Amino acid sequence: MLGDIETVLESSVRLGHIFLFAALGEYVAERAGTINISLEGMLLAGAYGGALGASETGSPVFGIFAGIIAGFLVAYLQALLSHRLNIDQFVVGIALTVLVIGLTTFLFLEIKMIPGRIHEFEIPLLVEIPLIGKALFAQRWLGYVAFFLPVLIWRMVNHTRWGLEVRSVGEDPAAANVNGIPVLKRRRQSIYVAGLCAGLAGAYLSLAVTGAFSQNMSAGKGVVAIAAVLFGGWTLVGTIFGSFLFGFADALGLSLQIIGLDIIPGPILDSMPYLLALIGLLTIANLSRKPAALASKFDPSGDSS
């Protein structure tokens, strides 16, 4: 039984990381007032890019970079279309996600890949801690980024001028503009951050979790990551908590089926993260704390009179 719990925790952390990386990026983007449905596309692009990069160079490190770049490319298109060319950001998000799904599916069949998997790295002593030791300190090495990335994002958003400007843009773009903050530029930059993070999440998915790419392997993980940000009430701690909660739900579903406990039917377990995200949004999430200008448009050429 204890071993089972350990297994569940281990895979919770592993799967939670995917949500976490993507959600951290989306957190920054939403603080700037943007919502990116294309996060799903960025994640999938990251997964494909990661697998392709690792397979072509034979080095997972290059794979990770390739994944991050792939995520960034999608983010760049999203930012360009929605926050330079004024196309509705949701529609752009849908379109890009679909394009990425199509493109990766197509290329996956055209180009053969053997990416290999990122190595496991145990931190001595700490790994001996009962219950959580293995989950936290016997990860594939990319997983340890999860210890640093939240701190980095936190520093960026709350302790830099850039972060201050991003927050101001998300709260009151008109006032920010009056203060000389380039509103759309900050929004685009925040989307780039989302792309880099989601690309990392994707690379982690294909290189550390599964070790291979498969068609549409993100399967809504990007959407759950967005839900994690909403669920966390646009706070960093809430976002992290949400990510691991959904990761836990995902892991529980998988583990219970492996263990063979069929009190709860499999299909319901498979729905767990999505169901939990929905229930979370309905109950705990504090939707009133959202950035005041979330999902609003800003037209700098608008005449204020």
Add this chain to the structure above:
Amino acid sequence: MKIFLFSEKDRSENNFFKLFDSAYLNDTRKLLFAFLVLFCLAGGLFFSGLLVAAVGGSPTKVLSSLIEGSFQTSGAFGRTLVEAVPLLLVSIGVIVSFRAGHYNIGTEGQVAIGALFSAVIALQVSGPEWFVIVLAILGSFLGGAIWSGIAVGAYLWRRVDVMISTLLLTFIAPNVVLFAVSKDYLLLDTTKSNTRLASQSERVPVEKRLPEFEVFGQELHWGVVVAVVLSLLLTVLLGKSVWGLKVRLLGANFVTAKRFGVTQGKEGATALLLSGGFSGLAGGMIVMGSAFRLQSHIANDFGWDGLLSALVSRLNGYFALLSSIFFAALRTGSSFLAATGVSRTITSVIQGLMVIAALMPAALIVVISRSDFGRKRFGNQKKGEDEC
């Protein structure tokens, strides 16, 4: 004097249509816009061709096999039309919800639930065949509406974003269907033919399927007629009825709408339920008209493709007729691609590119109006846009 697109600062929440609707342009520029639309769609196809060439295929061969598979071979056009039925129904539903200012993008899930409802009714209700067929089709509408109804409830109760909730529900739906078809006390096919107990339902008996008919040598079923009639009806209602005006007013400016008695709870919810219902109907058509049995992946991307077809039609019900046939042609044509050596999944790339292409005219207009030429020609846009 006033410049198209940016003549007035728009403070309404949702200015999606402003950039998406050619009606927003004044008459003299409509032609330019129509040209841009065609140009961009052609551009989308061109890029698809480039991609084919890049992986070593022949673009012309791919194109000709696509056309052959979807229109030219015997009965192909009929198959394409049958495929277009669910796409069209989903598209019309999406158009209604988007026009009401709600992004129902969980159509894939609603299709699956609609299919589930129709399968349950078709397989388990006994009675006169026509009665069961009608009931199953109505049931599929109800199923889709219920699935989107969850999102409506979440929105009205806690203002949970419809886009997020419908998406989440989309990932739950196939599991619900899978559950239904994997339990013998529900829909699991327990007949001898299903020896390996694959997760699927029994086949819908022939007499309970949508009746077929033949025109010009093409096999069609009555769903084609139903779908076209319903789509035209809804498009006309949306454009010309009091209800349609209210729905579009809600989408254009919900504050103004509230002043005149139009609310999210009434018109907004109706639009979303209708949207879900139409997606559900699409699911019913799939089960009753072409698949004849329920499987977990019954929706088979019809929900997504219908959504995309709506976007490519630029949220115009009449154009949706064309774009859904186009998307259907990609589906039927793709089976003929094997001979060209290019994977049939190229069609999903083409779909994505076409959606991007449908967005581009609006973007190009922004580019033009910001260029020196546009500024001179169309009035003074603020300089230094690029710094923003």
Add this chain to the structure above:
Amino acid sequence: MESRSSDNVLSLSSITKRFGDIVACNEVDFNVPAGTIVGLLGQNGAGKSTLMNIVIGLYQPDEGSVYVQGTEVKIRSPKHAAELGVSMVHQHFSVIEALSVWESVCLGDKSTYDPDSVKDELFVLAEKYGLEVDPNSRISELTPGQRQRVEILKCLRRDPKVLVLDEPTSVLTDEESAKLFDVVQRVVEDEGRAAVLISHKLDEILYATQHVVIMRDGRVIERIATEDAEAGFLAEAMVGRKVSLRSSGSAFGLTEKEDFKLDVPDIENTKSSSLVLRVENSSCVDDRGRRLEAFNLDAFAGEIVGVTGAEGNGQSLLADVLSSLVPLDAGSISVDGKQISTGVSGAMSEAGIAVIPEDRHHSGCALELTVAENLIVNRAKQLSRWGIIRKETRDRFVNDLIKKYDVKASSVEQIFGNLSGGNQQKCVVARELSASPKILVAVQPTRGLDVGAIEFMIEQIKSAADNGVAVVLISTEIGEVLELSDRLIVMYRGRNQLEMVRKDFEVEAIGAAMAGESR
């Protein structure tokens, strides 16, 4: 003084700025000598805000040049303006509610990010000018006066050569205003800076400035040394026509505190017609912090009731309640003696309350729909059969309205957003009045309109009243209210501060009531 000598810290020469075919600024010359405060006076839409937006780099002039300390410059952005020594204190606060004071103050800086030094600087500045405020508190927790302090501190921290104050007192009490001007005077005189005070309040201009420049319709009409200026003269130059001395004084907030007399109006005597609208003991608070507190208002058929007060004292909330956008927490609203449920979509409109909203884009129209659709949204049912809108009936109705109200539209199918602002406003008026309402609520009806459009609007309001509609005119333009109203109510913090009938209109009392004084 008018020469372009290097004494002028800031100098504008033949500035022209157009928006479409509206000329917002027409060959404007404007000089600010060192060590002085220059008043820039004008009504809404006179072009003063546009001019100042050019000065701080939000707009680029189409023609003309800008000189800072004698050197010609092109001001590219607010950041650039600040580098050149031009800083603005905005009418609508440029501080962001969700941020803290120190964050707001350093927003837009370019230097390295150092919270501690910002806080230290703030502390020093606050000490120096007597503007205490806690650097760590959130802006949303501050009162309007404190927010204004943050704005000033933010401005002074950049060590500006020229301060531009845009309607800085619109949300301040008298006491707070006086304190503000003391600080500005000190800054200008003792430290050799200069300031521009944009205002339409004559008393402020007379109190605080050395020179006055008056703008009207995009042009400079008058420049004069403040000591030679007289209130009546300034008012006339600003409005562009003779105005009665009494209303000219009051129109622009001239308040002399002596001779104060408060009249209790006797409504029953002035009006014998029937009571149409009764707002009784109404209270509510909305999420933006606007509030009504036990507010009362009666409107009789055929009269115009003016509701005025400094901006942000509950007028816009009252308008929203009467547009059925916001529910009341307590109290009631009745039309013809029948109570109307508040906050229920469409209820007010159904009961016969027409509204010309303050911001038509927010609650008056739908830009994406056609002109015809916008004109019929309140009567679509009457024009339809079996739920389908009948095209001929609709077009006849719409064309009649377009003709009657002289709307310039290429066709009834034109997209509403493509109409010019004036024509959009006409459409809104046409729609609202065509429903033969019992009550017309007009909120800031002339704001942002050009002269012709203003006249049209005033005519419509008057003729509505003549036709027996009870008109509620909600406006911060006191001149407008005094000119049109049979009765007026001054709101202060959501309460009835003062009520007066036309024969008793007393400028001083109104001014005092707007500042929250009552005796």
